[in-house]
Amino acid sequence: MRSIDGAVLDLKRLDLLATGDSVIHRLDARAKVLTTLVFIVTVVSFNRYEFTALFPFFIYPVVTASLGNLPGGYIVRKIIMVIPFAFVVGMLNPIFDRELFVRIGPFAITGGWISCASIILRTVLTVGAAFILVGVTGFLSVCEALERLGTPRTFTVQLLFLYRYIFVLTEEGARASRARELRSCGRKGLGLASFGPLIGHLLIRTWLRAERIHMAMLARGFTGEFHSRQVSGFGWRELFYVAGWSAVFVVLRMENGAQWMGRLVTGVLS
Amino acid sequence: MSHHIVEVKHLQHIYADGTVALQDVSLTIHHGESVAIIGANGAGKSTLLLHLNGYLTANSGEIRIGDFPLTKKTLPEIRRTVGMVFQDADDQLFMPTVFDDVAFGPFNLGLPVDEVKQRVKAVLEQVGAAHLQEKPPYHLSGGEKKRVAIATVLSMSPDILVMDEPTSGLDPFARRQLMGLLRDFQHTKIFTSHDLDMVVELCQRTIVLHKGIVKADGPTLEIFNDDALLAECRLEKPLSMQGCPVCGKGR
Amino acid sequence: MHMADALLSPAVGGTMWGVAAGTIAYSSMKVKKELDDSKVPLMGVLGAFIFAAQMINFTIPATGSSGHLGGGLLLAILLGPYAAFLTIASVLVVQSLFFADGGILALGCNIFNLGFFPAFIAYPFIYRKIAGSQPSRTRLSIAAIIAAVVGLQMGAFSVVLETVSSGISSLPFSTFVVLMQPIHLAIGIVEGLVTATVVSFVAAARPEIIRAGNDPVTPGRLPLRNVLLSFLAASLLIGGIVSWFASENPDGLEWAIAKVTGTEEVTGTEEGVHTILASLQEKIAFLPDYSFKQEAAGAAEGENNVDGPEGDASGRLGTSVAGGVGALISLALAFGIGFVLRRRQQFA
Ligand SMILES: Nc1ncnc2c1ncn2[C@@H]1O[C@H](COP(=O)(O)OP(=O)(O)OP(=O)(O)O)[C@@H](O)[C@H]1O
Ligand SMILES: [Mg+2]
Numbered sequence: 001m002r003s004i005d006g007a008v009l010d011l012k013r014l015d016l017l018a019t020g021d022s023v024i025h026r027l028d029a030r031a032k033v034l035t036t037l038v039f040i041v042t043v044v045s046f047n048r049y050e051f052t053a054l055f056p057f058f059i060y061p062v063v064t065a066s067l068g069n070l071p072g073g074y075i076v077r078k079i080i081m082v083i084p085f086a087f088v089v090g091m092l093n094p095i096f097d098r099e100l101f102v103r104i105g106p107f108a109i110t111g112g113w114i115s116c117a118s119i120i121l122r123t124v125l126t127v128g129a130a131f132i133l134v135g136v137t138g139f140l141s142v143c144e145a146l147e148r149l150g151t152p153r154t155f156t157v158q159l160l161f162l163y164r165y166i167f168v169l170t171e172e173g174a175r176a177s178r179a180r181e182l183r184s185c186g187r188k189g190l191g192l193a194s195f196g197p198l199i200g201h202l203l204i205r206t207w208l209r210a211e212r213i214h215m216a217m218l219a220r221g222f223t224g225e226f227h228s229r230q231v232s233g234f235g236w237r238e239l240f241y242v243a244g245w246s247a248v249f250v251v252l253r254m255e256n257g258a259q260w261m262g263r264l265v266t267g268v269l270s
Numbered sequence: 271m272s273h274h275i276v277e278v279k280h281l282q283h284i285y286a287d288g289t290v291a292l293q294d295v296s297l298t299i300h301h302g303e304s305v306a307i308i309g310a311n312g313a314g315k316s317t318l319l320l321h322l323n324g325y326l327t328a329n330s331g332e333i334r335i336g337d338f339p340l341t342k343k344t345l346p347e348i349r350r351t352v353g354m355v356f357q358d359a360d361d362q363l364f365m366p367t368v369f370d371d372v373a374f375g376p377f378n379l380g381l382p383v384d385e386v387k388q389r390v391k392a393v394l395e396q397v398g399a400a401h402l403q404e405k406p407p408y409h410l411s412g413g414e415k416k417r418v419a420i421a422t423v424l425s426m427s428p429d430i431l432v433m434d435e436p437t438s439g440l441d442p443f444a445r446r447q448l449m450g451l452l453r454d455f456q457h458t459k460i461f462t463s464h465d466l467d468m469v470v471e472l473c474q475r476t477i478v479l480h481k482g483i484v485k486a487d488g489p490t491l492e493i494f495n496d497d498a499l500l501a502e503c504r505l506e507k508p509l510s511m512q513g514c515p516v517c518g519k520g521r
Numbered sequence: 522m523h524m525a526d527a528l529l530s531p532a533v534g535g536t537m538w539g540v541a542a543g544t545i546a547y548s549s550m551k552v553k554k555e556l557d558d559s560k561v562p563l564m565g566v567l568g569a570f571i572f573a574a575q576m577i578n579f580t581i582p583a584t585g586s587s588g589h590l591g592g593g594l595l596l597a598i599l600l601g602p603y604a605a606f607l608t609i610a611s612v613l614v615v616q617s618l619f620f621a622d623g624g625i626l627a628l629g630c631n632i633f634n635l636g637f638f639p640a641f642i643a644y645p646f647i648y649r650k651i652a653g654s655q656p657s658r659t660r661l662s663i664a665a666i667i668a669a670v671v672g673l674q675m676g677a678f679s680v681v682l683e684t685v686s687s688g689i690s691s692l693p694f695s696t697f698v699v700l701m702q703p704i705h706l707a708i709g710i711v712e713g714l715v716t717a718t719v720v721s722f723v724a725a726a727r728p729e730i731i732r733a734g735n736d737p738v739t740p741g742r743l744p745l746r747n748v749l750l751s752f753l754a755a756s757l758l759i760g761g762i763v764s765w766f767a768s769e770n771p772d773g774l775e776w777a778i779a780k781v782t783g784t785e786e787v788t789g790t791e792e793g794v795h796t797i798l799a800s801l802q803e804k805i806a807f808l809p810d811y812s813f814k815q816e817a818a819g820a821a822e823g824e825n826n827v828d829g830p831e832g833d834a835s836g837r838l839g840t841s842v843a844g845g846v847g848a849l850i851s852l853a854l855a856f857g858i859g860f861v862l863r864r865r866q867q868f869a
Contacts, residue, residue, distance in 0.1 A: 161565020173573030196718030262847025
């Protein structure tokens with residue numbers, strides 16, 4: 001299980017990356033959200049035995065992360081943490097799909113192994129794209145983009161509230177949880193009997209806090225409408241960004257870039 | 271300028287669980303006064319303040335702000351007049367960035383964008399937080415949060431400033447800064463505090479609450495010289511009025 | 522039981538996005554119309570609370586392992602169906618972006634699986650019906666356990682359907698069901714127990730909080746018939762779109778590209794109405810046998826695979842080696858470009 005403090009710190013770190021200033025950061029968030037969507041849809045649209053054709057797609061996360069000045073090691077570490085889960089899911093494929101796919105020397109590789117590898121690769125690409133989107137855009141701008149792409153205001157506003165108070169409440173939760181752990185010997189005391197009241201207390205405090213927040217809003221003239229300043233616009237740069245990457249994805253989807261390059265090289269060598 | 275008078279008459283508040291937080295509180299605060307409300311934990315200070323802008327409704331008694339009695343109809347106007355800084359700044363900073371948060375009130379007043387921007391800039395400079403504009407509130411330290419919370423209230427240009435323990439959790443420097451800020455605020459100030467030295471420095475008048483009633487109300491120095499009163503209300507003399515125990519100098 | 526991007530096909534993911542977006546739009550309208558504006562901060566803050574609560578573990582009775590709260594049912598009890606659905610959806614949005622729980626494309630599936638069932642089925646038709654308005658402790662626990670179990674069973678079954686119809690995992694339908702349902706029975710019981718404990722604690726300490734959730738949208742205003750009808754309509758829609766996409770072509774995008782560019786070769790295996798009908802039938806038959814490995818592999822590799830449906834494994838060796846070499850090169854190329862860009866950024 002994740003330690004609470006660690007998770008909060010991690011969240012803060014990813015969020016802070018978005019305060020950077022780079023070519024990518026300066027783009028309108030909508031362009032980045034749309035491009036990420038196109039990327040993910042293209043990647044998952046391959047059939048389950050596609051493995052090599054996925055590799056050229058690394059160009060997108062790598063280029064975006066580099067242009068956005070994201071710390072590569074950090075992103076890679078975050079992705080690696082997810083791989084075990086992908087492996088558990090993918091592991092079932094070799095068990096159920098034992099048909100021979102390819103034989104390389106003495107090794108017989110079944111379709112199951114190929115599709116398992118494909119699942120892991122898909123995970124790396126899609127998860128990486130999501131982290132990078134947040135890193136170069138920031139959650140708030142993603143929300144804003146969602147709203148300007150048609151998401152109802154009620155939804156995005158409470159999404160913003162959620163995000164704002166994650167930091168406050170996880171810290172509060174961490175304090176309560178630490179107190180409980182310190183006073184319970186080993187596993188004793190960590191059961192439901194103490195969990196219920198602990199969470200209940202946290203819930204009541206949360207509820208009262210929500211009331212105070214609403215009060216603070218009323219005190220400043222809140223009438224149910226949120227005003228926001230619109231900072232960026234969707235210009236030619238954005239259009240070019242979305243269209244350019246989409247074209248790259250479509251080409252890589254139709255032509256197996258790895259295959260193509262590999263043939264070129266092996267052809268030259270032989 | 272009698273219209274910024276704060277009048278509380280025979281206020282009583284009983285919480286849903288039966289706790290009598292305020293028994294019978296009456297006081298009048300005039301325009302431009304700087305008043306401290308002190309008392310032990312649980313004396314009812316926060317409860318009293320929360321009545322001043324209508325967050326809590328009294329079980330009995332009356333509150334008048336300026337020329338209006340506090341009713342449902344006058345509430346919006348009164349909330350504009352009375353700016354309240356909460357005990358926990360996190361309750362007050364709910365928008366994505368410091369800028370948005372400070373701009374929240376002015377936008378709701380219907381001001382045009384340019385004027386909002388000017389106002390935000392001005393109040394942030396006033397509290398010494400101009401450099402924090404684009405930061406999200408959860409990346410601020412406690413003292414920074416407090417300063418921004420005060421800015422959000424100042425941005426509404428209130429006539430009466432109400433603060434619940436403004437200096438709690440601040441480091442000595444931030445505390446000094448805040449005290450300077452409060453000294454510069456020209457309108458009526460009402461605040462609760464356990465920081466008795468600040469009370470001595472900033473307030474001419476002090477009100478002592480004890481178990482939900484007003485135990486004393488008068489000039490600050492007089493109250494802090496009444497040893498019997500202080501003992502009864504679980505208070506003590508501010509350090510600045512005691513002899514210095516380390517170097518032996520003093521009175 | 523988060524669904525992951527890596528297991529989804531675009532058709533399934535896209536359809537579920539549509540369904541989730543529609544439900545979010547409808548719920549937002551409802552919340553805006555029927556509830557006062559104090560609900561919006563409350564929803565957000567309770568969403569954050571769910572995060573905090575999920576990070577705190579407890580030992581599961583009689584097993585010694587530890588678990589955490591899911592929170593769907595609890596939110597429904599506190600906020601009523603519409604507001605709860607929106608709150609669960611936003612929790613999932615944050616999880617997908619920051620913790621890689623699920624993924625961006627899988628968000629639609631996850632919102633549906635984890636939000637729709639507790640908020641619109643388990644809470645109004647099971648919890649409220651059993652618990653009534655002034656439940657005793659036992660009654661409340663029973664209601665919560667049954668509601669949580671039903672909600673999670675439906676969600677888990679939905680995960681199975683989405684995974685199987687996407688066809689990325691090789692897990693057969695029956696095995697997957699046998700795997701998922703019992704696990705989620707156990708999870709559901711624990712979730713119900715925890716929810717009941719928290720709700721009874723809060724009901725004792727602050728009864729007005731629990732009452733507040735009961736008022737706004739009572740089951741009376743949410744007739745079972747309407748929910749069932751819209752659910753039926755949604756599943757027909759989903760089934761229709763998914764099976765159409767899946768049969769027309771294993772991958773929707775390839776099909777779309779072919780349509781746009783007019784290229785024939787990508788459409789591969791499908792020719793004429795016969796094949797479409799045949800494969801449609803295959804999909805509608807509940808347990809589609811995803812044996813399109815050869816077809817798909819053949820389609821992807823084009824002219825290299827001339828040995829017929831047997832797909833001679835050694836014949837693939839050539840392409841595989843070339844593919845492997847190429848994969849490494851493209852990876853190196855990608856990181857090389859990244860490195861150069863980064864250097865230029867630093868000097869700029
Ligand atoms: N929401 C509530 N429900 C029930 N009782 C409450 C509530 N809030 C406060 N009280 C009780 O009312 C009394 C007065 O509380 P109040 O918060 O006004 O004290 P205070 O003077 O601000 O104390 P402190 O110096 O600790 O901030 C206390 O006895 C407290 O227990
Ligand atoms: Mg107080």
